Amino acid sequence: MPPNRKYFPSKTIPMRAQPKAALARRTGQCAGKIVAPGCVNRAMKPNLAFQAGPFALILWVVGAGAGIGGPPAEPIEIGVQPQFVIDDYIVDNRWSLKPKKEEVIRAFHAPTKDPANPVIPDGAGYATAVRDADTGKFRLWYQTHRAVMKGGEEGNAYAVAYAESNDGVEWTRPNVGLYEWKGSKENNIVWPGIRGARASGPQILQLPERDRHGYRYVLTYRTGGAKKGENGIRLVGSADGIHWDEKGDMLIAELPSDTLNSLVHDPMRGEYVLYVRPKDRYLIGQEGFLDSGESRRVARMASRELWTKWRGSPQTILIPDELDVAKGFNRFYGMHTRWHAGIYWGCLWPFKLNSDIVTELAWSRDGIEFERLPTRPRLLELGAEGAWDDGMVFGSADWVEVGDEWWFFYAGSDGPHESRDRNTAIGIAKVRKEGLISMRGPPGGGVVCTRQLRWPGGRLVINADAHEGEVQVRVSGDRRKALPGFDYADGQRFTGDNVAHEVTWKDQSMDSLKGQVIRLEFMLKNADLYTFRAAAD
Numbered sequence: 001m002p003p004n005r006k007y008f009p010s011k012t013i014p015m016r017a018q019p020k021a022a023l024a025r026r027t028g029q030c031a032g033k034i035v036a037p038g039c040v041n042r043a044m045k046p047n048l049a050f051q052a053g054p055f056a057l058i059l060w061v062v063g064a065g066a067g068i069g070g071p072p073a074e075p076i077e078i079g080v081q082p083q084f085v086i087d088d089y090i091v092d093n094r095w096s097l098k099p100k101k102e103e104v105i106r107a108f109h110a111p112t113k114d115p116a117n118p119v120i121p122d123g124a125g126y127a128t129a130v131r132d133a134d135t136g137k138f139r140l141w142y143q144t145h146r147a148v149m150k151g152g153e154e155g156n157a158y159a160v161a162y163a164e165s166n167d168g169v170e171w172t173r174p175n176v177g178l179y180e181w182k183g184s185k186e187n188n189i190v191w192p193g194i195r196g197a198r199a200s201g202p203q204i205l206q207l208p209e210r211d212r213h214g215y216r217y218v219l220t221y222r223t224g225g226a227k228k229g230e231n232g233i234r235l236v237g238s239a240d241g242i243h244w245d246e247k248g249d250m251l252i253a254e255l256p257s258d259t260l261n262s263l264v265h266d267p268m269r270g271e272y273v274l275y276v277r278p279k280d281r282y283l284i285g286q287e288g289f290l291d292s293g294e295s296r297r298v299a300r301m302a303s304r305e306l307w308t309k310w311r312g313s314p315q316t317i318l319i320p321d322e323l324d325v326a327k328g329f330n331r332f333y334g335m336h337t338r339w340h341a342g343i344y345w346g347c348l349w350p351f352k353l354n355s356d357i358v359t360e361l362a363w364s365r366d367g368i369e370f371e372r373l374p375t376r377p378r379l380l381e382l383g384a385e386g387a388w389d390d391g392m393v394f395g396s397a398d399w400v401e402v403g404d405e406w407w408f409f410y411a412g413s414d415g416p417h418e419s420r421d422r423n424t425a426i427g428i429a430k431v432r433k434e435g436l437i438s439m440r441g442p443p444g445g446g447v448v449c450t451r452q453l454r455w456p457g458g459r460l461v462i463n464a465d466a467h468e469g470e471v472q473v474r475v476s477g478d479r480r481k482a483l484p485g486f487d488y489a490d491g492q493r494f495t496g497d498n499v500a501h502e503v504t505w506k507d508q509s510m511d512s513l514k515g516q517v518i519r520l521e522f523m524l525k526n527a528d529l530y531t532f533r534a535a536a537d
Contacts, residue, residue, distance in 0.1 A: 110380075138171075161190065
């Protein structure tokens with residue numbers, strides 16, 4: 001075992017992320033960087049030392065949430081999407097072969113900031129990025145601002161700007177010549193908001209074709225300063241991402257939620273979900289906190305239809321807890337969110353009033369009860385003192401898959417929230433594809449056993465790192481009796497590092513189990529399991 005890795009038996013600690021949230025569980029801290037398909041550059045992989053403090057090994061907690069309203073119905077129909085082992089939704093049990101000395105743990109892997117950062121300097125705020133499936137070009141929309149005088153006081157005007165890149169690192173800001181900004185149309189402003197009033201907090205939406213209304217791109221943003229009844233969270237569409245259709249621009253929530261309001265489509269539930277501040281009732285003009293309350297929380301709205309005026313009041317779902325308060329982060333500035341593979345992935349922005357903003361990971365199976373890691377490791381930490389991002393970091397959940405990596409684009413600031421004398425810019429942080437959290441087996445070995453699954457057919461593919469150990473897989477029935485020809489001894493040991501390794505057995509094929517109810521048992525020795533999936537031939 002490498003001298004810098006330590007393994008500890010699990011303990012029980014009473015801890016909740018927030019009153020209704022499922023209990024969080026155990027994790028660790030490490031990071032890695034994939035540079036070629038199925039291969040890891042070891043020189044770029046940070047030390048895996050675990051120590052006291054915010055990046056310590058995190059203890060499992062009993063009662064951890066297993067998914068939507070408790071454990072899922074078994075057998076689970078897994079389809080062909082990746083199955084993440086970040087919680088107990090798909091996992092039935094896990095145990096060590098030497099329980100008095102070591103345990104199977106959950107490990108957190110923070111994205112690594114790119115040395116080329118900032119890739120878009122000067123005046124670039126909240127970012128939302130996509131990669132064109134046809135051309136491979138990276139396209140990015142971001143919030144920008146300029147100083148203006150409002151009512152005799154200095155304020156800001158906001159608009160959406162555009163940049164593009166062939167490789168995601170070297171960016172150009174094309175002169176589109178559409179709107180006057182800072183006294184000229186020689187700029188990359190593509191949308192100033194309805195009636196030119198304001199466009200802040202942009203997010204390109206991932207939508208089913210039926211809800212695109214003929215547009216290739218649909219953007220959600222917030223406006224203010226327009227006519228009465230027009231201010232709030234809006235949608236606008238575009239055929240090319242440059243020219244946006246003001247005639248089709250629609251208000252969906254008349255809510256003064258002054259942050260990035262994140263909208264996602266949940267295809268499993270057939271609904272749209274919007275994460276906002278509860279500004280319909282808190283901090284809306286009252287004097288003093290006794291009456292105004294606090295709006296910097298995460299609240300949720302939902303609608304079956306997208307292009308309509310959403311009904312109801314946002315319900316608060318995330319409030320800073322004792323662990324946040326102990327670190328001085330007693331506000332949430334917002335949560336950029338996406339839905340992927342049955343999971344809501346949230347880039348949560350804890351806020352230390354009135355200075356630092358960082359990014360942490362939150363996730364949910366139902367979009368209501370979000371889990372967080374107990375010691376609150378940073379998804380994106382502030383830069384070193386004097387760095388371009390040493391004041392605030394706003395992570396975007398719109399990661400872009402590039403080869404065997406996920407690229408997170410984020411906005412950073414070189415000053416705290418309270419300072420007007422600060423610059424904003426955009427950087428990249430990279431992590432292994434599907435690699436934010438893994439199940440890690442100790443040197444003496446441990447097992448991760450799934451719930452009952454209905455195998456859809458095809459090959460078994462795993463995303464795993466066993467370059468210092470090994471992974472073996474057994475296929476068993478309901479009572480965990482190995483199926484003939486699918487025991488550990490019948491299969492091939494995996495000792496490499498690959499985001500898509502096919503697991504095989506000597507005389508059997510996973511495709512022969514199509515339609516059958518099975519369990520998968522992963523025996524991990526000094527190895528990390530990130531995901532598994534069924535892959536069609």
